[in-house]
Amino acid sequence: MRRLVWRLGAVVAALAAAGAVAAAEFPDKPVQLIVPYGAGGSTDLLARAVAQVAPRYFSQPLVVVNKPGGGAIPGRLDVTRAKADGYTLLFGYGSGEDLVVPHQRQIPYDVFKDFETVARISIHSIVIAVPAESPYKSLADLAKAGKEKGSLTAAVSTKGAAVDITFLLFGKAAGIKVVTIPGSGGADAVTRLIGGHADFGGGHPSEVIPHIKAGRLRALGVALEKRDGTLPNVPTCKEQGYDVVTAGSVKGIAAPKGTPREVVAALESRFQKIAADPEFHRIMADLSQPVDFMTAAQYRPWLEAASAQYAGLIKTLGVETK
Amino acid sequence: MFDLAGLAQGFGIAFTSVNLLWAFIGALLGTAVGVLPGLGPAATIALLLPVSMKMGSPVTAIILMSGIFYGAMYGGSTTSILLNIPGEAASVVTCMDGHQMARKGRAGAALGIAAIGSFVAGTVGVIGLSAVAPPLASFALRFGPPEYFSLTVVGLLLATYLAGDQPLRGFIMAVLGLILGCIGLDPLSGAVRFAFGVPDLMSNLDFVTLAMGLFGVGEILVSLEEGSAASILTTTVKNVFPTLADLARSGWAMVRGSVIGFFVGILPGGGAVLSSLVSYAVEKRVSKHPEEFGQGAIEGVAGPEAANNSAASASFIPLLTLGIPGNASTAMIFAALLIHGVTPGPFLIKEHPDVFWGVVASMYIGNVMLLVLNLPLVGMWAKLLKVPYAFLAPMIMVLTLVGVFSVGNSVFDIWVMLALGVLGYLARKLAFDLGPLLLAFVLGPIMERSLRQSLLMSGGRPGIFLARPISATLLAAAALFLAFGAWSGRRRRRQAAPA
Numbered sequence: 001m002r003r004l005v006w007r008l009g010a011v012v013a014a015l016a017a018a019g020a021v022a023a024a025e026f027p028d029k030p031v032q033l034i035v036p037y038g039a040g041g042s043t044d045l046l047a048r049a050v051a052q053v054a055p056r057y058f059s060q061p062l063v064v065v066n067k068p069g070g071g072a073i074p075g076r077l078d079v080t081r082a083k084a085d086g087y088t089l090l091f092g093y094g095s096g097e098d099l100v101v102p103h104q105r106q107i108p109y110d111v112f113k114d115f116e117t118v119a120r121i122s123i124h125s126i127v128i129a130v131p132a133e134s135p136y137k138s139l140a141d142l143a144k145a146g147k148e149k150g151s152l153t154a155a156v157s158t159k160g161a162a163v164d165i166t167f168l169l170f171g172k173a174a175g176i177k178v179v180t181i182p183g184s185g186g187a188d189a190v191t192r193l194i195g196g197h198a199d200f201g202g203g204h205p206s207e208v209i210p211h212i213k214a215g216r217l218r219a220l221g222v223a224l225e226k227r228d229g230t231l232p233n234v235p236t237c238k239e240q241g242y243d244v245v246t247a248g249s250v251k252g253i254a255a256p257k258g259t260p261r262e263v264v265a266a267l268e269s270r271f272q273k274i275a276a277d278p279e280f281h282r283i284m285a286d287l288s289q290p291v292d293f294m295t296a297a298q299y300r301p302w303l304e305a306a307s308a309q310y311a312g313l314i315k316t317l318g319v320e321t322k
Numbered sequence: 323m324f325d326l327a328g329l330a331q332g333f334g335i336a337f338t339s340v341n342l343l344w345a346f347i348g349a350l351l352g353t354a355v356g357v358l359p360g361l362g363p364a365a366t367i368a369l370l371l372p373v374s375m376k377m378g379s380p381v382t383a384i385i386l387m388s389g390i391f392y393g394a395m396y397g398g399s400t401t402s403i404l405l406n407i408p409g410e411a412a413s414v415v416t417c418m419d420g421h422q423m424a425r426k427g428r429a430g431a432a433l434g435i436a437a438i439g440s441f442v443a444g445t446v447g448v449i450g451l452s453a454v455a456p457p458l459a460s461f462a463l464r465f466g467p468p469e470y471f472s473l474t475v476v477g478l479l480l481a482t483y484l485a486g487d488q489p490l491r492g493f494i495m496a497v498l499g500l501i502l503g504c505i506g507l508d509p510l511s512g513a514v515r516f517a518f519g520v521p522d523l524m525s526n527l528d529f530v531t532l533a534m535g536l537f538g539v540g541e542i543l544v545s546l547e548e549g550s551a552a553s554i555l556t557t558t559v560k561n562v563f564p565t566l567a568d569l570a571r572s573g574w575a576m577v578r579g580s581v582i583g584f585f586v587g588i589l590p591g592g593g594a595v596l597s598s599l600v601s602y603a604v605e606k607r608v609s610k611h612p613e614e615f616g617q618g619a620i621e622g623v624a625g626p627e628a629a630n631n632s633a634a635s636a637s638f639i640p641l642l643t644l645g646i647p648g649n650a651s652t653a654m655i656f657a658a659l660l661i662h663g664v665t666p667g668p669f670l671i672k673e674h675p676d677v678f679w680g681v682v683a684s685m686y687i688g689n690v691m692l693l694v695l696n697l698p699l700v701g702m703w704a705k706l707l708k709v710p711y712a713f714l715a716p717m718i719m720v721l722t723l724v725g726v727f728s729v730g731n732s733v734f735d736i737w738v739m740l741a742l743g744v745l746g747y748l749a750r751k752l753a754f755d756l757g758p759l760l761l762a763f764v765l766g767p768i769m770e771r772s773l774r775q776s777l778l779m780s781g782g783r784p785g786i787f788l789a790r791p792i793s794a795t796l797l798a799a800a801a802l803f804l805a806f807g808a809w810s811g812r813r814r815r816r817q818a819a820p821a
Contacts, residue, residue, distance in 0.1 A: 040647075044368070048368075048371055052375060067731050067732070069522075069528070071524045074732065077521055159510055161512070179781075182510050182512070182775075183510075183771060184509065184771065197466030210660070214669060216667070288660075
């Protein structure tokens with residue numbers, strides 16, 4: 001049995017090492033990307049896409065470590081407590097847990113004071129969609145149906161999260177009552193929508209695009225300021241006359257507070273190169289995730305504004321959780 | 323309905339040397355991952371995702387990954403039987419009778435029947451996958467919240483069967499399971515329940531952690547107290563392979579397990595864990611010797627081990643035909659397909675017949691490989707029990723600690739497991755059956771979520787459960803179960819009274 005353990009370990013180690021090449025300086029040991037979500041989710045896939053291209057720009061491998069559970073809070077807490085040397089990074093900084101949750105309940109760290117912002121890699125916008133056989137072809141159809149039926153049901157991943165807030169905001173903008181039905185995550189919400197167990201729903205492009213391509217869902221609108229790069233043919237809500245603009249779920253990178261400035265700068269410039277890499281763009285296109293890079297100096301104020309916007313929305317929509 | 327030309331094309335692809343090699347590596351890795359507690363197939367597939375990007379063909383990558391997934395279902399039973407630690411979440415129920423068989427010197431028979439049951443069910447599952455995939459997948463989509471709720475009502479009634487002739491004790495354990503399932507985020511509002519301000523408790527308890535504590539650690543505590551005299555090692559390991567009588571007893575259990583696993587596996591959110599629990603409950607119910615369950619009944623190994631394998635094959639149906647991954651492992655395979663530019667969904671069979679049929683054909687081959695791989699290992703594993711318990715017990719402890727840590731990279735989970743170990747010990751000492759607790763723990767959150775979702779859908783009107791045909795049928799079945807149970811219970815009492 002023990003020999004088997006060793007052999008398995010050796011196989012995994014050999015496979016992990018394949019692909020790492022040399023280039024010297026800052027990282028003189030592997031850098032851990034802490035993903036506070038499970039393997040296979042959109043943030044995890046994004047982190048793995050970054051790690052895949054990284055050997056061209058990092059002398060040491062980037063290792064994706066999943067720390068799921070606890071509403072994605074313990075994984076973040078671990079990063080704040082890690083040594084501030086640039087070898088432990090939070091991947092997914094700017095997600096709902098950073099922008100939305102702190103306005104709803106106590107969390108054991110400060111989203112802004114306990115992290116150094118490194119860079120933004122991608123934005124996961126929020127798409128409003130209906131099942132393909134649904135009669136609604138636009139947000140106006142949906143709003144009209146809501147007025148006729150009295151209320152509409154919407155499948156969402158979790159209560160009070162970015163998608164939930166965005167759908168409620170649509171209800172407010174359209175002057176209809178929207179009853180959001182939360183479940184056990186993004187994939188579950190999309191499955192319920194495809195099965196016709198809600199009037200509308202949606203989620204991030206990576207979750208809905210495979211089903212749009214397969215002819216099971218129809219996208220009606222994107223809740224961004226501008227159109228989403230992965231869905232160029234889908235108009236924004238704003239274009240259709242509904243003021244529904246949210247930051248969605250943002251995927252950035254952060255280091256523990258106190259990480260030396262030159263280390264943060266070294267990381268930032270390497271992630272910038274990764275974000276410009278053609279192979280990275282190809283992988284991201286396959287994952288239906290847009291590349292939307294920002295430097296630390298751009299990302300930090302952007303994040304603070306997004307957080308303030310969500311705080312306002314939570315208050316006006318009344319989606320506080322206890 | 324059987325597309326023989328497609329299947330033939332698939333075998334043509336699967337029988338190339340590269341694909342045979344990767345199918346074998348997948349099956350081997352899967353067996354190893356299944357044997358090792360903690361590290362599950364989903365995490366292993368995630369580790370191999372970068373490697374798969376380097377593979378030229380998506381077929382080869384998916385052959386490897388699916389091999390790991392169903393291979394883990396074979397390997398998972400090994401530590402359940404030998405050490406009472408589930409190697410994999412879907413093998414938790416196998417602890418209950420598999421380990422008792424091992425204690426009676428029948429480890430070989432238990433391991434053998436688990437491998438044979440896995441083979442039979444794996445093959446049944448793949449045949450189902452190749453014959454009826456698309457229509458069944460669309461049927462599964464009609465399972466919305468009300469259908470899931472009614473399904474869990476039937477499931478919880480099965481929990482009472484698990485309790486056998488001790489309904490009150492079973493009821494207590496089921497309630498305990500429901501309570502443990504409530505810890506963490508409220509499934510709908512996201513509010514935190516019973517976490518007492520501890521961030522690590524803000525997620526639900528992990529099923530593997532729970533099972534390793536209750537079974538693995540609990541077992542060690544009991545053995546420590548009873549001394550090594552009571553341990554498995556004093557018995558000699560005889561009959562490495564199952565006897566004909568064993569096979570005769572477990573044949574129908576395998577068939578039932580395969581069918582149950584297939585249908586539960588198709589449902590998004592169903593899967594291997596639930597199917598094995600349901601199969602165990604059904605076997606206990608239909609058995610002529612329900613009193614043997616928990617004491618080493620071979621049907622209690624054959625049924626669930628068959629169910630988890632056929633569920634694993636069946637979960638490829640929603641993945642490949644609808645693009646809906648029903649569990650963590652198929653979610654990883656889904657991601658791998660996307661990375662290779664293949665969109666899983668209704669057009670996959672038409673646009674990429676090589677992927678669909680190649681993978682399906684490799685699953686037929688992989689199941690044969692796994693049987694050939696696992697049967698000779700049975701003798702070797704059974705010998706492990708000859709290791710003196712003084713050495714074995716610390717080794718089990720280390721394995722469970724490492725295993726639990728590897729699930730979530732969290733030290734806190736280790737403490738949770740140790741605390742649950744004490745609970746497992748108490749349950750054993752006081753003769754409480756752990757089955758109802760497990761089933762309730764798995765079903766409770768699904769039940770609560772689907773009940774509240776349904777009522778949100780209907781605007782608070784409970785009529786929705788009867789207005790939808792599938793849901794109404796399930797509830798009628800539940801009512802019949804109850805009526806039959808009450809009737810047979812009264813008849814038994816009446817017969818017992820005059821005597």
